[in-house]
Amino acid sequence: PGIAEVAAYRAHVDRAMCELLGREPAPEVVELVTLGLHHEQQHQELLLMDVKHLLSANALDPAYRDTAVDDRPATPLRWLEQAGGLRTIGASGDGFAYDNELPAHDVWVEPFELASRPVTVGEVRAFVDDGGYRRPELWLSDGWGRVQAEGWEAPLYWAERDGEATTFTLGGRRPLVDGEPACHLSYYEADAIARWSGARLPTEAEWESAAADRPVEGNLLDLDRCHPTPAALAGDGPQALFGDVWEWTSSAYLPYPGFRTAPGAVGEYNGKFMVGQHVLRGGCCATPADHVRATYRNFFPPPARWAFSGVRLARDLEPR
Template identity: 40%
Template sequence: MTESPAPPHAGDDEALRGRALAALLTARERTTLLTDSVDDHDLTAQHSPLMSPLVWDLAHIGNQEELWLLRGVAGREAMRPEIDGLYDAFEHPRASRPSLPLLAPGEARSYASEVRGRALDVLESAPLGDGPALVRSGFAFGMIAQHEQQHDETMLITHQLRSGPAALTAPEPPRAVDAAALPAEVLVPGGPFTMGTSAEPWALDNERPAHQRDVPGFVIDTAPVTCGAYRAFIEDGGYGERRWWAPEGWAMVREHELGAPLFWHRDAGQWLRRRFGVTEPVPDDEPVLHVSWYEADAYARWAGRRLPTEAEWEKAARHDPVSGRSRRYPWGDEDPTPEHANLGQRHLRPAPAGAYPAGRAPCGAGQLIGDVWEWTASDFLPYPGFAPFPYREYSEVFFGPGHKVLRGGSFAVDTVACRGTFRNWDLPVRRQIFSGFRTARDL
């Protein structure tokens, strides 16, 4: 059992330089759209205590780029050392960031732009194919592109939480062409497979190293659980039945009087939702969004099923039983295209269940990449042989039973920050994130 070899760009300096440049430019284009689409008041306001002001994210993006590319790779002096503490995510919790002496919107834009110009100069001359681990295969540049895209997703969450009219628009995702003909669930046979990666050059530390897992056979949903299916749980009194809920989840339901996913409300007998400033009917065929781990777990129990483990999810997404290899993506080793998955904030909503037939895995499951982050049953833990790199605070400090793993990415995630091995994690109470789920069962 092996994983796919490194992608073809992994060892070629010029190809790596081109890939890194494209990733950095794509990320900055998205950052600019997210911050230029609102006025300075919205940039500096805190739209929820769960999130930073957008202007903090903007300057933090620039500060991290300066820290790793200008100081780390190029060895340059700090441009503005006095602001490092302001934009240290571990030094100040999100709720307190509006009270800090943050850079004003104009200053933040100028700072991020100046850092970017200097970083592109570094990219032109940095040796990428070999050398220290930080620059080998262009890792530092890929890490920074992923970091910016992760904050672009965070800023999109802030856009969803802000009040007022819509500031963003996007075309509709493709429809499902054969949803009615798809089976509700598919079989994933038991046996070993290769989990994680040692070959993907821009994989982050928690994705490494590749290792063998023996997973008993199981059955998993062909598509993420839809709003219509979740509505049946609601209408059957799911939020009022203690037996479906983990104790902490039941306490959350009672304390906050929850009765539906975040942003849903009922009006004149119809379920509506607010999505980026627009109120619309809840679409029954779309994967449910903005549910916590506790809600996903309760639904699965109600349905007589369970959440898949992280290893089960990855085996369903990557394992090719014909070759015995673990693919980079469900469809193969090639990078995602718009035909494979709903990524990159291209549509600003999940596609209907059954969309993207070109993106299906060998087992037959679809939409494992993009659309919604999928909660798994697993705690966020290190793989055997894990080594923190390049800093402990990216993954290691979060390991333990307090955080649950999400897999697969969402419509808000860019391709550079979404792989078959990519691991996300969050507290099980989180609902503002673009999270959904699918269920599984034992054979």
Template identity: 45%
Template sequence: MLDKVKSETRIEEITKQFNSVRKLTERLCQELEIEDYNLQAMAETSPIKWHLAHTSWFFETFILKCFEPDFVPYHPEFEYLFNSYYNSVGEQFLRPNRHLLSRPTVTEVFKYRENVTNRMMALLESKASGRLLEMLPLVVLGVHHEQQHQELLLTDLKYNFYQNPLLPSYSHKHVQNKSSHSKVVAHKWLEYQPELCVIGKKLGDGVKDEFCFDNESPQHQHYLQGFAVSNRLVTNAEYLEFIEQGGYEQAELWLSDGWAVKCQEKWNAPLYWFKRDGAWHYYTLHGPQPLALNEPVTHVSYYEADAFATWKGARLPTEQEWERVASSQSLKGPFLQSGNLNPSAQTQSSDEVMQLYGQVWQWTSSSYSPYPGYQPLAGDVGEYNGKFMANQYVLRGGSCVSSQEHIRASYRNFFYPDARWQFSGIRLAKDL
């Protein structure tokens, strides 16, 4: 049990974080027009309005419904409309059809958010009728869940905006990157000797101990052979060389499934790259821009990352190798709060491995699978991670649209190998 002083302090911290995260989600929508809220260009993306409602649904369904005295749902159909994938909660409205929900209106969804936020604040201030220690871990989980959706809100919006020939800008507040024309740090390999290392985290609830998702646990030992990793991420210039030397035409570089997808989708460059007047450009959340050659390449699939690594005579790191490197370094990078909304060039040298955090999610060669002894969370929230442990690959490091307080060395993101709309990039590795 937390002692009284620590308990009161932690309640205040969690309440403050909850309120701050809820407000940030809404600030991310301040530059949008009403027509933007229901866009959904493919099934994998969701409309902005749905993200706003679903993150409120999470708090209402898993906390208010269980802990609020005399609970009454805000709307009896919202549990069905805004359930994402929780079969234990009930049926869900079809994901590909979320853009058809013209009602509830955007105004009503913001009222729903306000209602849930106010009721959550009241519940936290009331100490939840003596069930506080049972409730607080779910509040922390809900906060991190909303931070995930803040990132998805931006990545989904970017993909949806890109379908518009006008290539609209999400943000006009971009500060020109002074290093956009500077020379990038030279590539070199940093070596790590064989060792038995500790991977993952002890499952924490964010109340008595540090938070982590259940898929980061249990902490366990893993033996690593000697390996080397790139000191920085692969740049647009390096990836452009791969394109110009026929990387997308050489089947021997590609995994069989990757080659099939490339041919079917007619890939010839990363997502958001296009030519204008014979010169490469790319689409950003600040609108279309000339391709910045020294920035990290992003919006590439696992298949493209693997083909590039093969072309370079290298490979992608395993997630354990990545975590071994990252766990000894500080968590710093141009995360969401920097306002960059785009990865940035590495122009200052360091003896450490650079660009580990807050630039692009880095594909690893590791399939998304459970750690030895893994157990999902108890109850309905046990569906959060475990049931997706099939046919996906792990990415590490967070991106320029991730919140810094949401990321850690053990954090495991996961996507299907053909996914490109996330800020996903490449770091190379090789055996010693």
């Protein structure tokens, strides 16, 4: 169909939905419509990632839209001690949540340290310069196989142009900014960078326990930047937990204890994807602020690089 037919079909659906909702539909219909709206938000985010990936294949490096460049330096990395203990993980049932956030359950978390901000472009450049993509000892076996098979030498979209290190953005190609959170990293790259740094990735329970009392604010879609920006120093807690880049965790994407798939087509929404993927947390610069929360579980396969994905480091707390 052409664009006129697509627009006409959209208008038809909009009219039908407005008519349905104007008749005080049954609660189960409201639940389905609410799920559909949140699902639409997911696809709007994915569309921005897809547009960027498609435009990056054009030799002219076209811009999708204007994006501002924030070249502030990164804030100093600090290690923030996180208390251990029994933590309730998952959604409480108040307000909307996807079925993969349920049921809430208790998880024991050992004391650990969490990095105050995500890993930056400058830190990943140091990893590259240190031969990170040529050192098999830093990589998981599957990850090293992917590096060799696909010829990875740097994160996706990085390239040298006229002797300058650059990356591709929704605003076109531009020089790398060392203070920005590093983006478009696969799980394999995140894990290798953590190992090179003498650290590790946090588990999703550790990430959620650190984020549970933090406000959902940051470089999200509502700020209309559509690109990660250097973290601003904000109090004593973790910076940029929400927005900028989805943060890889070491946790496999699996059902929570007691998870049950819903009957019918809705039951296929998450459950059938719970294999061979890893959990990411926190949203990104293309995520609407009212879409993400501390319990939100995103997931991608380990080799995926096209998403706005990055890494925040964690460390085991040494016994005293």
